[in-house]
Amino acid sequence: MRKFLAKNAPGYVFLSPWLIGFLFLALGPILVSLYLSFTKYDMIGDPRWVGLSQYEYMFTKDKRFWKSLQVTFTYVILAVPARLAFALMIAMVLDKGIRAIGIYRALYYLPSILGASIAIAILWRQIFNIDGVVNAFLSMFGIQGPNWIANPDTSLYTLVVLAMWQFGSPMLIFLAGLRGISPELYEAAEIDAASKPRQFFAITLPLLAPVIFFNIILQTIEAFKTFSSAFIISNGDGSPADSLLFFTIYLFNEAFKFFRMGYASALAWTLLVIIGAFTALSFFASKYWVHYENEKD
């Protein structure tokens, strides 16, 4: 017994803050929110058990739920590839023997580090205003731009552009990945007179696959969690006409505006399942297109 303690005690002493946090701030809340999702709970009375009826309502009758899914998925599908394509393109330009690369790297990263702040969301609301900078720029070419934020057909694109603007961290990760590709491969390809696009598809893309995969996972999960900027730009409720009703915003409003804690918990669990399924699916799919260099196959 004493031996057992001597072996384990230091580990568990150091782990204890995290363990307590894990139990009370992660595992406990996840289980409690599963329980709450089967109840109606307005925080005044006690939770009232209603079984699966809230999930049934969500999937069969709740139009705003489907709308929020549509908004979130549209955003993920547009913003993640756009951001990654941008990041890869700039990383490739920066990778090939550029002097003063540090300055560009820092400048391009700047929007990403500021991007989560409320100040940037406020700025975005104003540059896409009817008489904001974007329309002032377009009018130089004789184009009369719409009121981007107030128009439900265009509002989501302002957030996609905001996401593209913050391509800094995938760029840095791509840059590290490109550094790992040996220049001899490109030389050999040039001896064989392979064209640039050919080199890109035959060397760069396959060797970068693990890094691309890593970035896709990370950025997709990030995109599902988008909240603060959408909250500010949509006035907190997903307007105009629910065109910015991100899943997280719908959940927030159900919980903290209407105090439907039970229903919001059901939404939370749906989000958890969606993100979990996406991650599992991509790890499964990655077997078919991601090859790691040190793998023997």
Next chain:
Amino acid sequence: MAESITTYDKNADAAEVSKKLRAARVKRENRQGLRKHLFLGIFALFMLYPLLWMLASSLKPENEIFGRLSIWPSEFIWSNYTEGWMRLQVSFTQFYSNSALVTILSVIGNLISCSFAAYAFARLTFSWSKFWFALMMMTLMIPYHVVLIPQYVMFLKLGWIDTYLPLVVPRFLASDAFFIFLMVQFFRQLPRELDEAASIDGCSPYKIYWAIIMPLSMPAMATAGIFSFIWVWEDFLAPLIYLNDIQNYTVPLALRLFVAEDSQSAYGQMFAMSILSLVPVLLFFVIFQKLIIKGIAMSGLK
């Protein structure tokens, strides 16, 4: 990779060709260099234009902000800053001290609790350690929104609403698992012999953490400290939920009040306060740029 190099070196002709190719490449790259700098420079300007526009707008008279591209103000309205500072019913001095308090406590909490957990995972052997590590990695994936409601109910029952406890206490319980991951990566690179030698000399694991691991881990601690500073400073959702009284507001919550009164057209003041809210983050970025960039490449932080 090493194999391909040796086969080429064996073949003298190929080595010659490779040399020529390299020389030709350097030449071509110099020619292309200028064009690339031009492209990168213009692109950088394009990217930074919104920020410059905000800075300029914070100094402009109201009627010059919208409907034009030009940046230079006809006259500099410095009063946007002084009046913006006092515009809300509570002055920004209060909001900044609130934000500073929350941020400093949170950073300290993150550094202590996450380095503890990382030390246990990276350097100590104890039963179930792999199991806990896997769980920790899984928590990285969980969206905050999923745990939000039960946490809110719990903190409400504890009477912690409208205090900073819901923002700070979780950080002392290593709730930002990203930093554990970052530190584990770093601690694992330190030579194991150090711990072994120290332990033969009679050092306890507690002493090894404090006297050996910590002094060697300053780069990792600094990176984690910088990122947690920036994230906590910009944090919006948790303060939005837990703080009701305007006296307790942090800077991002105060900025939101400017949006709420959009119609009253104090855009210059709104931009002035927005710019000021970015200053701490900008300062950190300028000073610690290298550490930040290394930290991202190392761990894939956002």
